[in-house]
Amino acid sequence: MKRNSDKLIKITEVCLRDGSHAIAHQFTEEHVRSVSRALDQAGMHYIEVSHGDGLGGSTLQYGRSLTDEMKLIEAAVEECKQATVAVLLIPGIGTVDELKQAKNLGAGLVRVATHVTEADVSAQHISLARELGMESLGFLMMAHSAPVEKLVEQAKLMESYGAEAVYITDSAGALLPDQVRERVRALRQSLDIEIGFHAHNNLSLAVANTLVAIEEGATRIDGSVRCLGAGAGNAQTEVLVSVLDRMGVNVGIDIYKMMDLAEDIVAPILHRPQEINKGSLVLGYAGVYSSFLLHAERAGKRFGIDPRDILIELGRRKAVGGQEDMILDVAAELAGSR
Amino acid sequence: MGKVKAAIIGSGNIGTDLMYKMLRSDVLELTTLIGIDPESDGLRRAKELGIGTSADGIDAIVKNPEIADIVFDATSAKTHVRHAKVLRELGKIAVDLTPAARGPFVSPAIQSDISLDVDNVNMITCGGQATIPIVYAINEVADVRYAEIVATISSKSAGPGTRANIDEFTITTKRGLEIVGGADRGKALIILNPAEPPILMRDTVYCEVKQMDEEKIRQAITDMVETVRQYVPGYRLKQEPMFEENKVTVFLEVEGAGDYFPAYAGNLDIMTAAALRVGENYAVRLKEGKYETQQ
Numbered sequence: 164m165k166r167n168s169d170k171l172i173k174i175t176e177v178c179l180r181d182g183s184h185a186i187a188h189q190f191t192e193e194h195v196r197s198v199s200r201a202l203d204q205a206g207m208h209y210i211e212v213s214h215g216d217g218l219g220g221s222t223l224q225y226g227r228s229l230t231d232e233m234k235l236i237e238a239a240v241e242e243c244k245q246a247t248v249a250v251l252l253i254p255g256i257g258t259v260d261e262l263k264q265a266k267n268l269g270a271g272l273v274r275v276a277t278h279v280t281e282a283d284v285s286a287q288h289i290s291l292a293r294e295l296g297m298e299s300l301g302f303l304m305m306a307h308s309a310p311v312e313k314l315v316e317q318a319k320l321m322e323s324y325g326a327e328a329v330y331i332t333d334s335a336g337a338l339l340p341d342q343v344r345e346r347v348r349a350l351r352q353s354l355d356i357e358i359g360f361h362a363h364n365n366l367s368l369a370v371a372n373t374l375v376a377i378e379e380g381a382t383r384i385d386g387s388v389r390c391l392g393a394g395a396g397n398a399q400t401e402v403l404v405s406v407l408d409r410m411g412v413n414v415g416i417d418i419y420k421m422m423d424l425a426e427d428i429v430a431p432i433l434h435r436p437q438e439i440n441k442g443s444l445v446l447g448y449a450g451v452y453s454s455f456l457l458h459a460e461r462a463g464k465r466f467g468i469d470p471r472d473i474l475i476e477l478g479r480r481k482a483v484g485g486q487e488d489m490i491l492d493v494a495a496e497l498a499g500s501r
Numbered sequence: 502m503g504k505v506k507a508a509i510i511g512s513g514n515i516g517t518d519l520m521y522k523m524l525r526s527d528v529l530e531l532t533t534l535i536g537i538d539p540e541s542d543g544l545r546r547a548k549e550l551g552i553g554t555s556a557d558g559i560d561a562i563v564k565n566p567e568i569a570d571i572v573f574d575a576t577s578a579k580t581h582v583r584h585a586k587v588l589r590e591l592g593k594i595a596v597d598l599t600p601a602a603r604g605p606f607v608s609p610a611i612q613s614d615i616s617l618d619v620d621n622v623n624m625i626t627c628g629g630q631a632t633i634p635i636v637y638a639i640n641e642v643a644d645v646r647y648a649e650i651v652a653t654i655s656s657k658s659a660g661p662g663t664r665a666n667i668d669e670f671t672i673t674t675k676r677g678l679e680i681v682g683g684a685d686r687g688k689a690l691i692i693l694n695p696a697e698p699p700i701l702m703r704d705t706v707y708c709e710v711k712q713m714d715e716e717k718i719r720q721a722i723t724d725m726v727e728t729v730r731q732y733v734p735g736y737r738l739k740q741e742p743m744f745e746e747n748k749v750t751v752f753l754e755v756e757g758a759g760d761y762f763p764a765y766a767g768n769l770d771i772m773t774a775a776a777l778r779v780g781e782n783y784a785v786r787l788k789e790g791k792y793e794t795q796q
Contacts, residue, residue: 222688223649223707223748255691258668280695281656283664481696488651488705492752495740 164410167351167380172407172414175209175385176202176400177361178429179239180251182391183215184454186434189229192238197428199242202388205420209272211249212239215393215454216485217276218250218265219257224487225454233264240269247271251302254284256485259291266295274330275321276302278483279309282317289324300359300383301326304484307337307450311349318350328357328383333372334484336363336394336447343372347379359383362398364390365447367439369398370406377412388421389429390437394446394453401425445471449478458487462494472497504530505784508568510559510584511575512536512543514660514761515598519573519773520547521760526777528784532568535561559584566591570787571780574599577662578669585621594787595621596780598772600669606681609778610634610728617786622779626670627768628652628689629677630775631704631736635751636682638725642717643710643749648684650674650706653692655699658766667691684708702755702767703739707748715744722751732778733771734758 179195195212202210214220214232221228228235239248249272250265262273273292275285285301292299301321306314318329331338331346338346343360350358360376362369362385373384386403390396401421408418442456451474459477463470473494482489507529509516516534520543523531534547539556547554553568555561562572571594574581581601588595594617597604604621611634615622624630632650639645652674663670671689678687694700710718722742729736735756743750755767762769 222690223647223709224651224690224705254667255671255693258671260668260672278693278695281664281693283661284667284693287666287668481694483692483694483696485690485692486651486653486694488653488750488752489703491743491750492705492740495743 164378164412166378168382170357170382172377172382172384172412173208174400174404174414174416175211175249175383176207176388177211177385177397178387178389178391179235180211180213181215181387181393181397183228184393184457185391185396185437186432187457188215188221188226190235192230192234194432195235195238196242198424199239201420201424201428203243203246205424206416207246209247209249210239210243211251211274212236213251217253217257218261220253233268236265236270237268249274251276252288253277253485254288259288262288262292263295266297270297272298272300274300274302275326276304276332279303279306279314279317282320285321286324289321289326293325298327299325301329302332302361303329304332304334305452306331306333306346307335307342311345314346315349315353318354322354322356326356328359329354330359330361330383331376332361333363334452335450336365336369336453337450338368338372340368340372340375343375344379347376347381351380357382359385361385363392363447363453364395364397364399365439365443365453369396370403373398373403374406388425389433391429391433392453394456395439395443396437442470442474445474449475451478452482452484454484455487455490458490462490466494466498468494468497504528505571505787506530506532506569507571507573507780508533508535508562509573509575510535512538512541512547513575515769515773516575517543517546518761518769519575519776520552522758522773522777524550526781528781528788529571529777533561559587562591562593563587570594571596571783573776573780589620593620594783596776597621597623598776600626600673602673606677607779608633608637608681609732609775609782610725611637611681613782614786615779615782617783617790624772624776624779625677625681626674627654627702627772628670628691628704629674630771631702631753631755631768632706633677633682634725634729635706635722635753636678636684636708638721639708639710639718639749640683642721643712643714645682645684645708646711647686647709648678648682648706649688649690650678650704651690651692652768653694653700653703654768655765656693656695657699658702658762658768659693699763699765701765702771704753704755706751706753709747710749713744713747718742718749733774735764735767736771
């Protein structure tokens, strides 16, 4: 595989964070221990553990965690001999207090996430993480929704705050391969730091898009085992590392062990298979934040309307990540107008 | 009886919007808009309106203490800490629109009458002004165990101060939900939405209550919305309150009056409108006090 970067590829497994959405935040400590242990033994580089909406996300707005995320972080840290435990922080939801707590429990990396146009709210958290001695990365969500120049401008802001990498985060799973290429290329030409890519599989493009991103020079790559992530999940990690291996890219992760843990440990945790159903397909098609899926399905049931209509209306109103409260509001409005 | 004299320190967006609102007040007379930049748009507008101006900052009041009995501070948290001390020494009442929180938190919909012994009050946050009254109203009839609010504002209406320290918003609002709203535990979320045209401020309030009584809660919410509308006319329920087991969900929308800020910036409007109302309540008290001593 020809790559526009000579740096090592570092994989972050997100099923214990992004997957929280898919199982309504019902992870138990035992889930986290068994998954982390197996991932660590397979050679995974980073394992992200947090509420789906990041530190402090256990709320009525997003759904409460069954288990306190700090307990889960602590458990993951205890199980990992070589992997680094990562956390997600969305300013406006979590604060520096939770970040310090996670760091004290042994989290070594934080991704500070903002909407793609709002990078300046992350300055405080990105620089604090550096001061705490954590790896500190920026995560620009809903990256499909802004023009490339805007993405570059915002990524440069995160770089100026001290971010060691900036992710193009395709939260809606809406980016097409050419759009991924264009974005990674633009960042590569303007940033001195690493570029990351986080996919959602709503249009069945997660692995393909990730390969395009790697070719263009992205080196921080996200995946979720068994697609355990919001919407239709992310780039399926065990598939991604197998494909990379076939393409001659060795990332130092044991493929057989990944396949085993996907089948034996992660699959039983799923509430339903992570397939692309009409709901998740519409997320990608309409460019809607992937974690809205289960909320829209519940609201659809409650108000007797098609969840797709809710999701498409949310896309039309340009809802951003975190606006789960708009789902009930829009559903009630749609129901009232019938 | 004449009006009570007031001054505003800070000629930025908040101070300027507050100026326009104060011109309509029946009880407050804005004598001076005070800034530090003589070229600022706020000071220029004040001059055009025939209002006194100064670019000397707090010194304008130190040198001429008679210009105001009530001083509205729309500078920054750091600056207000210094101002609070000076104003106290001068015997002025301070209405603090910064996050400094030297004095107690106040929402005029809840604390309509404040003792003159309290000479410095803090306006909490925009999200707090929009949501704490609702939590308070629900708590009065149903005992709120947990209150969570989500404030969504247009990106354009979030200033550099808010952006540089967004944790200050979430932490201060959470405290306000507990201290003023009366919730046993609070949690605040803030979301910036860059959509064009800019969205109106929207706030969602979730309360978990100990004594669910839909009828009483619905009435309490309706009454409180009316109370807030007396000073923020663009404050309204976006949707009928929703009830589910022990949970109440209230959807609010705040449209600004469009004085200096555009109408979408309901978050900024509700701050200045609430601060003005607090100042007016003080003014009424002060006038009563003067009246009594004259007797």
